[in-house]
Structure formats: C-alpha cells, structure tokens
Amino acid sequence: MREAERRGNLYEFGTLSKRLPRFARNDGLWHKDIFLKPIIMNPLRNHKSYIAAIGHRLSGIALAIFLPFHFLLLGTALEGAEGLDAALAFTDSPLVKIAEWGLVMLLALHLLFGLRVLALEFTNWPNHAETLSKWVLPSLVTSVFVGIIFLVHAF
Amino acid sequence: MERRLFVLQRLSAMLLALLVFIHLGLILFAVRDGLSAAEILGRTQGNILWATFYGLFVLLVAIHAPIGVRKVLQEWTGLPASTINSVCWGFALLLLVLGFRAVAAVV
The missing domain is CATH 1.20.1300.10 (Fumarate reductase/succinate dehydrogenase, transmembrane subunit)
Known part of the structure; x- marks a missing residue:
C-alpha cells in the first residue's frame, strides 16, 4: 500500500492533501478487483x-x-x-x-x-x-x- | 511544476464552471429551432461580448483539458513522463490554434 493511502489521504498533493475521517479510509479491500483503479482519489468505501x-x-x-x-x-x-x-x-x-x-x-x-x-x-x-x-x-x-x-x- | 499545474487546473475549473453553465444554457436554447449558420453567425458576428466569451473559453479549455489528460495518462498508462508532457503540450497547442481559428471564424 502506498504511503499516502496508508495515511488515509484522499489526494496526494503535498500540503493541499485532505485527510479522511477514519470511517472513510481505505481498508485495502477495494482495489483488488476493480478494473479502473482510482488513483487520483484513493479507493474509498x-x-x-x-x-x-x-x-x-x-x-x-x-x-x-x-x-x-x-x-x-x-x-x-x-x-x-x-x-x-x-x-x-x-x-x-x-x-x-x-x-x-x-x-x-x-x-x-x-x-x-x-x-x-x-x-x-x-x-x-x-x-x-x-x-x-x-x-x-x-x-x-x-x-x-x-x-x-x-x-x-x-x- | 506539479503544484503549479494543480493550481492552474483548479483556477481554470472555477472560471470554466461559469462559462460551461452559460454554454449549456445556450445549447439548450439555440437547438430549439435547429442549428443554422445564419442563426449562429447572426448571434456571434461582430459581437465583442461573445468574442470575449469564446476567446476566454478557448484559452481556459486549452489550459484545463491538457492538464487533465496529462494526469490520466500519468496514472493509467505506463508512458514515459517526457512523452506524456510532449503529447499534452501538443494537445494544448492544437486546442489553442483550432479554438482561436473557430472563434475568428464565427465573430
């Protein structure tokens, strides 16, 4: 898992990044079976x-x-x-x-x-x-x- | 560089939001009686307001679209960064040239 994903960031733009509340953070289940992996917006529940x-x-x-x-x-x-x-x-x-x-x-x-x-x-x-x-x-x-x-x- | 492009993308988006809203309204209005050259040119020719509107529209789109395409190519293809940048510069120039040509044609 990439660093930004692990931190629960929604966007990877340095200081402009927003943190997600805990409930919305990626749990690692999403991107395994999704055809178009959303990288600009890390996989959300x-x-x-x-x-x-x-x-x-x-x-x-x-x-x-x-x-x-x-x-x-x-x-x-x-x-x-x-x-x-x-x-x-x-x-x-x-x-x-x-x-x-x-x-x-x-x-x-x-x-x-x-x-x-x-x-x-x-x-x-x-x-x-x-x-x-x-x-x-x-x-x-x-x-x-x-x-x-x-x-x-x-x- | 990335940050500058990000800011450009968002600033152009804010202005484009307004222009696209007007554009959509005009599309729905203009298409009512079918499109004809006389109808389109009658609206745009010699009108400094529409010339400014479309000129600004083309400029902003030529900024906004290539930056968006660049991001997609970066994330969804394995192309080298230099290739992607060249493609997007080319795309920006294409939009600028064709866009201003179109504006010049209708005003």
Missing part, C-alpha cells in the same frame, strides 16, 4: 464517491477527444455561412444527434462532478466527504434531465 471520480474522469476524456472536432466544425465558417451550413448538414444525421446528446450530458456531468471536486478541496466543513456523496445522484439525474431537454429540442 464510499461507493458514490468512486462513481463520481470515475464519471468525472471518463467524461473529461470524452470531452477532450470531442473538442478538436467541435473547433474544426466551427472553423468551417471561415468559408462563410455556406461552409458552416454544409458542416451543419452533417450534424442533422440522427447518429450525430445522439452523439451530441451524449456529449451534452457528459458536459453537464463533468461540470457537476467538477464542482464537487472543488467543494471537496476548497471547503472544510465537518464530514464534507460524506456530505458531498449526496451530490452524486442529483448530479447524475440533472445531467440526464439536461440530456432529455436537448433531445426534445433536437428532434
């Missing part, structure tokens, strides 16, 4: 925090991959409105719409899970790791809700 950490990370990767294509599409406006309209015609296909729907949800999710990370690191109210685990489910629900609004409008 708290399942919701784990979902938030992985969700935040995977949504971030997906958004990073999407960004260059997003910029390329908008860049077609350099050739005037016709260029952009031609590119937008591509986004009319249902498959692209569904991909956009996914990305809108991931953006909302990354935002909400990101706010959780900021709250975790920059606040210090009692039991805040536990309190913030209550943020996870509403974040998921809100993202799906944003996705539904997008879908209803997009089709």
